[in-house]
Amino acid sequence: MQAVQNLVHSGGMIRTDPSPIYMNDTERRPSLTDQQLVDRFLDNDTEAFQQIDDWIRAASRSFRFRLGDHWEDAQQEIRLEVMRLLRRKSFQGRSSLKTYVWKVVCHSCIDYLRKQHSKTFTTLENLGEKEAVTADPLDSLSQSDTAKALLGILQKVPEECRNLWRMILAGLPYAQMAGSLGISEATTRVRVHRCRQKAAALREKAGI
């Protein structure tokens, strides 16, 4: 646990003690299998932590700009998530450990990005209590199935409606939408309403 704390506090840059296992990198890299690396990681081996942390940092770098000030926080969450998954023996060896860590990093970063931008929806029942639930947590398998079904329906919605709603989701008011489409504001209002009805009807028909 000491090694974990060191990583969490120092971003993985400080070594507490030299590893008794590895003399140098050339000796370490070819000799360790993924499972050995996992075992040593779970055994609080500093070098193993360093290796996995390096993968995490390299894999999350492309998300740095989008995550902005939250990048460091996101990395901490990813480290804890990787540790949690490896402790639960989620790594089955179907792919290499590096690929597995990369997938976990990308999952986590995308979910973190979406969490940052996700809108909250206040239902009528809890208006008084000001409670909110997130609109798009797609973690479980059933939610993934729902997402697939909804995306299937979305493809059936006319492209014009998808364009209109893309503007709404970007926060454009009616006037700007009308200006961008070259139609009157009143026509825009009618089209938005019709698209809304069409979408609700398609969902109702599909029973979702």
Place this chain on the structure above:
Amino acid sequence: MECKHVSELLPWYLNETLPEGERADVEHHLAACPACGDDLGRAHKAFELFNQHLPSRVLVDYAADGEAAGWETSLIENHLRDCEECSMELTLTRQSLLQLESREKRGGAGHGRRFSRFYLFNGLAAVLIAALGVGWLMTWQDLQQSMEPQAGYRVVDLFPQEAAQRSGMDDKTALDENTNGIAVTLHSQLPLDNGPWRLEIRENDRLIWEKDKLHRDPDGRFTLILPATMLPEGALTVLVYSGDEKTASEHYRLLLDR
């Protein structure tokens, strides 16, 4: 607020982009009107549908293998064509894989660290030398450019509308196809201590451009760089003001001729 108006505002209410006052009005109405409550439910169904994205698992699997288990590739690709957010996330995921691979090719962390100081010092020295060179070059170019007018940009000095009319300064600014933009200096007479300043550019009532937290130089002037493609021909009104109530404001007139 009438039901029809509330219904029209529901997409923005769900998107949380309604101004605070309007949002409170909508919530107040929804709490009292069961019919609009039902309408909110339907609007939420539409909102959820249009705001649907590929699950992160699917995106990552697709980035790695070009497919995702249990998902039709055509569905993924159709959505990616439509959805900028998912498309951007896919790009980041692919970049992430490339970065990880390139890091490994460079020799991984331990190996890299061993040589990192060598590369760091040499890199810093190279950057310093390059910066000095570029700095010298830019100074030399600035000297050259300061002696001749900047091609591609028009420099415009604007005075508050009343002052400009009094002194007969209402000149047209000519833009041609080589004009990239105009650099506008607003010679404001507004008091210096009333910030932060906002700016709006309008053609009649149509808002063309707006900007918050406008920078003001110590002499009270505002400077803007406006791309030529953004600006229509004719008379434009530039409004500078402070505060929501526009307690201090000034109008400028910008005449563009193409």
